[in-house]
Amino acid sequence: MASPLATDTRPTTLRAIVVPVGVWLSAFGAMSALDGRLDLSNLAMVLVLASALASLWWPPWASLPSSALAVLAFNWLYVPPRGTLHVELGQHAVLLAAMLLVNWIIGGLMLRLRTRAEQARRHLHDAEQLQTLGEALRDATDPVAHAGTLHAALAELVEGPVALLVLQQEVPETNDPHATVCIGETDDDAMAGLWHCLRQGRAMGPGTTRHDELDAWYLPLRGRKAAFGAAVLHLPHPGRDDPALRAHAQALCDQMGLALQRRQAADAERQTRDQAHLHAVRNAMLAAISHDYRTPLATILGAASSLHDQDERLSDAQRRKLAGTIVDETRQLARLTDNTLQLARLDAPGVALSMDWESAEEIVGTVLRRTRRRLAAAAEANGTAAPPLDPSHRLRARLEPDLPLLHCDALLLTQMLDNLVDNALKYAPAETPVEILVRRERDQVLLAVRDRGPGVPPAWRDRVFEVFQRGAERQPDPQQRAGAGVGLAVCRAIARAHGGELRLRPRGHGGCAFECRLPVESPPPMEPPR
Amino acid sequence: MSLRVLLVEDDRELRGTLREALEVEGYEVLTAASLCEGLALIAHATRPTGEAHEGPPVDLVILDLGLPDGDGETLLATLRRRHALPVLVISARLGDGQKIRLLDAGADDYLVKPFSVGELLARMRVALRHRGTRVTPSVTQYVSGPLAVDLSAHRVSLDGSACHLTPTEFKLLARLVRSAGQVVTHRQLLADVWGPECTEHTHYLRLYMGQLRAKLERDPAEPQRLLTEPGVGYRLIEGDDG
Numbered sequence: 001m002a003s004p005l006a007t008d009t010r011p012t013t014l015r016a017i018v019v020p021v022g023v024w025l026s027a028f029g030a031m032s033a034l035d036g037r038l039d040l041s042n043l044a045m046v047l048v049l050a051s052a053l054a055s056l057w058w059p060p061w062a063s064l065p066s067s068a069l070a071v072l073a074f075n076w077l078y079v080p081p082r083g084t085l086h087v088e089l090g091q092h093a094v095l096l097a098a099m100l101l102v103n104w105i106i107g108g109l110m111l112r113l114r115t116r117a118e119q120a121r122r123h124l125h126d127a128e129q130l131q132t133l134g135e136a137l138r139d140a141t142d143p144v145a146h147a148g149t150l151h152a153a154l155a156e157l158v159e160g161p162v163a164l165l166v167l168q169q170e171v172p173e174t175n176d177p178h179a180t181v182c183i184g185e186t187d188d189d190a191m192a193g194l195w196h197c198l199r200q201g202r203a204m205g206p207g208t209t210r211h212d213e214l215d216a217w218y219l220p221l222r223g224r225k226a227a228f229g230a231a232v233l234h235l236p237h238p239g240r241d242d243p244a245l246r247a248h249a250q251a252l253c254d255q256m257g258l259a260l261q262r263r264q265a266a267d268a269e270r271q272t273r274d275q276a277h278l279h280a281v282r283n284a285m286l287a288a289i290s291h292d293y294r295t296p297l298a299t300i301l302g303a304a305s306s307l308h309d310q311d312e313r314l315s316d317a318q319r320r321k322l323a324g325t326i327v328d329e330t331r332q333l334a335r336l337t338d339n340t341l342q343l344a345r346l347d348a349p350g351v352a353l354s355m356d357w358e359s360a361e362e363i364v365g366t367v368l369r370r371t372r373r374r375l376a377a378a379a380e381a382n383g384t385a386a387p388p389l390d391p392s393h394r395l396r397a398r399l400e401p402d403l404p405l406l407h408c409d410a411l412l413l414t415q416m417l418d419n420l421v422d423n424a425l426k427y428a429p430a431e432t433p434v435e436i437l438v439r440r441e442r443d444q445v446l447l448a449v450r451d452r453g454p455g456v457p458p459a460w461r462d463r464v465f466e467v468f469q470r471g472a473e474r475q476p477d478p479q480q481r482a483g484a485g486v487g488l489a490v491c492r493a494i495a496r497a498h499g500g501e502l503r504l505r506p507r508g509h510g511g512c513a514f515e516c517r518l519p520v521e522s523p524p525p526m527e528p529p530r
Numbered sequence: 531m532s533l534r535v536l537l538v539e540d541d542r543e544l545r546g547t548l549r550e551a552l553e554v555e556g557y558e559v560l561t562a563a564s565l566c567e568g569l570a571l572i573a574h575a576t577r578p579t580g581e582a583h584e585g586p587p588v589d590l591v592i593l594d595l596g597l598p599d600g601d602g603e604t605l606l607a608t609l610r611r612r613h614a615l616p617v618l619v620i621s622a623r624l625g626d627g628q629k630i631r632l633l634d635a636g637a638d639d640y641l642v643k644p645f646s647v648g649e650l651l652a653r654m655r656v657a658l659r660h661r662g663t664r665v666t667p668s669v670t671q672y673v674s675g676p677l678a679v680d681l682s683a684h685r686v687s688l689d690g691s692a693c694h695l696t697p698t699e700f701k702l703l704a705r706l707v708r709s710a711g712q713v714v715t716h717r718q719l720l721a722d723v724w725g726p727e728c729t730e731h732t733h734y735l736r737l738y739m740g741q742l743r744a745k746l747e748r749d750p751a752e753p754q755r756l757l758t759e760p761g762v763g764y765r766l767i768e769g770d771d772g
Contacts, residue, residue, distance in 0.1 A: 327646065334644050354626050354761060356716075357733035359740060361751055362758040369757065397751050405733055410760035411626055523733050 020054035020062075024070060031078065040078060040092070044099050047074050051103035055110040063111060067103035071096055126248045129153050133255050143259035144168060144181050150231075150256050151183045157249055158217075158233045161185060165194040166221065166229035167260065186232065193218050194230040201227040203250065207241025217246060219253045223261030229253075289486060292336055296329040303329075328378055335422070339490045342415060346493040353409040353497055357523055360403045360438045360445065363410055367417040367436065368397055371425070394432070395421065400439040405523045408498050413447070416494040416502075419487040420449035420514045428453025428511065444500075444517045452511035461504045465492045491516075533658065534558045534587070536575075538568040538605065539594040539620070544643075548592070551647045560588060565600040568593075569608065586613040590658055592650075593637075595621040603632070610636040616657035620645070626761035633715050633762070640713075656711035656768055672707040672769045674755055677746055679707050688746060698723065699742050702735075703766075706756070711768035713759050739764065 027050030031043050051067045058066060075085055079092050087093050133153060136146050147166045155162040163184030172179040175195045186194065197204055197218040204210045205217035216234045220227035231253050303322040306314070314322070345351055372395070406413070417436065424434040428451040437448040456464055465488050491514070495502035500518035507513050535557045539545040542563070549559045560575060562568035568591075575587035591609060595602035602619065609615055619632050622643040629640050638657040641650060672679040676689040681704050686693045695703065701723045706714060720729045728734065739758075743750040757765045 330644060356761075357736060358760075359736040361740060361743075362736070363760065365751055365753050366758045366760055368752045399751050405736055410758075414760045524731070 016057050016059045016062075019057040020066065023050050023054045023057075024066070026050075027070075028073070028077075031074075035078065040080075041095060043078055044074070044095055047071070048099060048102055048106075051099075052106045052110075055103075055107040058107070060111050060115075063107035064104055067107055068100060071100045071103065074099070122244070126251075129157075129248075130251055130255065133252060137255060137259035140259065141263070143256060143263055146259075147181055147183050147229075147256070150252060153252055154231060154233055154249055155184075157245065157252075158235060160234040160236050162234070163190060163194070163232045164229065165191070165198060165231075166256070167198070171199070171226070180229070190216070190232050194232055197230040197232075198227050203246075205233075206235065207243060207246060217249065219246075219250050221253045221257035221260065222250075223257045223264075225261075228257045228260035228264070289336075289340055292486060293333065296332045296336070299329045300326050300333075324377075324380065331374065331377075335419075336486060338415065339419065339486045342412070343486060343490040343493055346490070346497050351497065353412065355407055355409055357405045358408050358410040358413070359405055360447065361399055363406075363413050363417065364397050364399060364436055364438060366414050367421060368395065370414075370418060371395055371421050374422075375425075394425065394430075395434050395436070397436040398438070403438060403440060404445065404520050406445060406518060407521045407523075408518065412494045412497065416491045416516065417447065417449065419491050423487055424449050424451035424453065424514075427451070432511070440520070441517070443520050445520055446515060446517050448513050448515045450507060450511065450513040452507070452509075455506055455510060455512045456504060458506075461506075464488050464504060465502070488514075532556055532558045533589045534560065535654075536560045536562065536568065536571055536588040536591045538562045538565070538591065538597065538602065540564060540597050541594075548647075548650070551650075555651060563598075565597045565602070565605055568597075568605055572609065572613075586615050588615065590654060590661075591615055591617045592654075593617055593619050595619060596623065603635070606632070606635060606637060614661060616661040618650075618653055618657055620650075629762050630715050630717065633713060634717060638712060652768075660709065660712060672710055672766075674710075674767060674769050677755060679703065681707060686746075693745055695742070695745065699738055699745070702738050703742060703746075706764060706766035710766045713763050713765045715763040717763075719763065735764075 027046055031046050034043060034046070047070060051070060054066065055063050072085065075087060075096055076083065079087060079096065087096060133146075133149055136149050137143050140146050144166050147164050151162055151164050154164075161184065163182065163186040165186075166181045166183070168179055168181060170179075175191075182191075193204065193214075193216075197220050201220050201222060202208075202210060203217065203219050205214045206212055208217070211218075216232050219231045219233065221229035221231065231249070233249055303325040307319060307322050307326075375395075421434060421436065428434060432452040435448075435450045437446070437450060439446050492502045495516045495518070498518050500516055502514060502516045505513045505515055533556075535552055537545060537548055537552070537559055539548065539561070540563050545561050545563065549561055552559050560571055562571050572587065572591075591605075593602045593605060597605075602621075606617055606619070609617055616638045617636070619637045619640040620643060621628075621640070624632075624640060624642050632640055638660065639653045641653060670681045672681075678687045679685070684700065686695055686700070686703065702719065705719055705722050716732050716735055717729045719735060720731060724731065724734060739756060740750070743753050743756050747753045747756060755767050757767060759765055
């Protein structure tokens with residue numbers, strides 16, 4: 001026989017009547033069978049035993065009257081004179097009284113035991129429920145997603161309709177339903193109650209001392225300082241309070257409230273951290289950019305002030321050279337400005353590129369032409385000192401025939417290649433060749449700028465693409481000009497904006513290759529032109 | 531008689547510098563610092579007395595877009611309605627889209643600040659020639675180095691030997707020759723060569739420009755005459771007679 005102490009509440013309603021009645025019937029059966037063979041006091045023991053057994057099942061209200069009734073029946077049936085309720089004073093009265101008292105004591109004890117067991121069972125269930133919800137919420141990045149779990153738990157608890165209102169962000173100015181998630185059926189009154197409860201952060205309903213006349217509990221999802229939502233629990237017995245049930249429901253709600261508070265705190269922390277990072281990056285970037293600007297500015301100021309102050313003492317050749325320097329350095333500044341602006345544009349969220357079908361030959365052709373013109377202008381500005389290798393011969397392009405059209409922003413790709421070429425020409429020794437290479441690699445197109453310069457130390461291979469890193473800073477050679485900072489960063493940003501990537505690869509016999517791989521898309525069909 | 535240029539530019543330093551540079555080249559320069567001033571000058575400026583000159587009071591307008599009292603594009607629209615004046619746009623903030631819009635709206639060319647005086651003078655020469663200031667018949671001949679094009683005779687030759695172009699290639703080249711020295715936008719080329727319904731099909735252009743370069747350039751990968759203006763269009767360099 002299963003212990004009646006652990007049984008569920010519902011089946012016992014029937015069993016609580018049938019089983020003890022059966023016990024009593026069999027006890028009286030046994031007594032009538034034993035009547036005559038045992039004396040009265042021993043028969044009474046059977047009755048005490050039956051009473052003790054029956055009290056295991058009797059509902060609380062039936063335990064005491066039933067044992068009193070049994071004592072009366074015993075008196076009627078077995079206590080002489082039989083067939084009457086008359087009791088001989090002395091022995092029998094004491095026996096009956098003792099029996100009744102013992103029955104009541106046993107019944108009372110059993111009842112307390114059973115109440116305790118019932119409480120323990122409920123506590124265990126409550127604890128389990130709290131733990132399950134707590135575990136679900138602890139690992140959740142978005143506790144709102146677990147509002148359904150809380151809803152189910154509360155509904156199970158009160159066995160009645162439940163609705164939840166959970167804030168998604170800050171408390172809105174007005175009762176804006178878009179700022180919240182609502183679970184469960186609510187009418188306008190309940191919704192108003194939920195909002196009121198959320199804003200007040202205090203419970204309402206029977207037993208809460210606030211709006212006791214309501215037929216439902218309104219419980220806030222409390223965080224440490226404010227409520228992050230509210231729940232309405234329609235009670236199965238309207239108007240009746242159950243402090244233990246309410247306390248448990250509030251505990252469940254508070255768990256959600258605390259989880260929501262944790263998320264809010266985490267969000268705030270992340271935002272602060274992001275902002276601090278952004279600030280640091282911006283400062284570093286500004287420092288790097290202003291450093292990059294200062295060099296050409298210093299050169300321009302030097303040349304211009306020399307022209308201005310020493311005018312008649314300068315020879316024509318010197319004057320021409322200074323003017324050439326100003327033109328040259330100004331172009332450098334213009335490039336720097338273009339790169340900085342482009343980087344800022346590409347960094348912005350949702351940047352729109354003007355994509356079109358472009359031919360790699362044309363883009364490379366434009367870069368070659370621009371570079372040659374720049375080199376020619378620089379050679380002219382520097383006067384007679386011709387470099388060992390004619391600048392236009394340093395730069396070569398190798399393009400595979402029948403390259404596919406690229407779906408890209410031509411201006412950006414031109415800027416990228418132009419920067420890479422400029423970079424290579426600047427950092428590699430003057431007599432070494434620089435090559436632009438374009439070829440197809442399966443579903444990608446490779447655009448590479450390769451030089452035979454000093455290369456980049458392994459530790460710097462990824463960092464050269466960061467805005468505020470400059471390889472030249474580590475190189476003591478004063479001839480090495482800084483300024484790759486923004487240039488390479490914008491190149492990578494351009495490659496990425498096109499769904500590609502830009503990498504730096506060391507070459508076999510010295511030098512490095514900047515390799516940009518872009519995805520090939522199938523071009524639109526070529527209709528026969530007219 | 532010197533050519534008259536109206537320079538609309540709000541930056542005093544740049545206005546002064548450009549004015550001097552242009553005057554050194556022999557142009558007569560009128561300057562305006564705002565949209566209103568520019569419009570007033572166009573409307574009321576008169577040619578020096580004694581000159582028998584019909585038509586607009588200036589020969590060329592150099593127009594900055596970011597003016598204190600409005601966008602230079604307004605002035606461009608007004609100019610285009612009233613006169614066949616060549617207009618050169620100079621601006622610090624030209625996106626591809628804006629360049630194309632300006633060119634399609636009738637600007638002759640554009641220069642993005644900063645630019646050199648040399649570049650400006652070259653663009654001015656081209657713009658002036660195309661507006662017929664030097665009263666030339668409409669272009670039918672084009673010569674640039676080894677390349678010679680005779681539009682009326684449908685003849686193209688390279689280094690003296692005839693070059694065979696397909697009809698589409700010839701139409702494309704002819705369109706560029708007619709605007710030699712100037713940018714022709716993708717849209718304009720597509721509309722004039724393939725028809726107005728094809729203005730979005732830039733990939734046609736890529737293919738035919740590739741073919742043209744293969745036939746007419748020594749090194750098609752590094753064209754010397756059929757130049758690309760990334761994101762905007764193409765430019766055939768000025769002919770040798772220019």
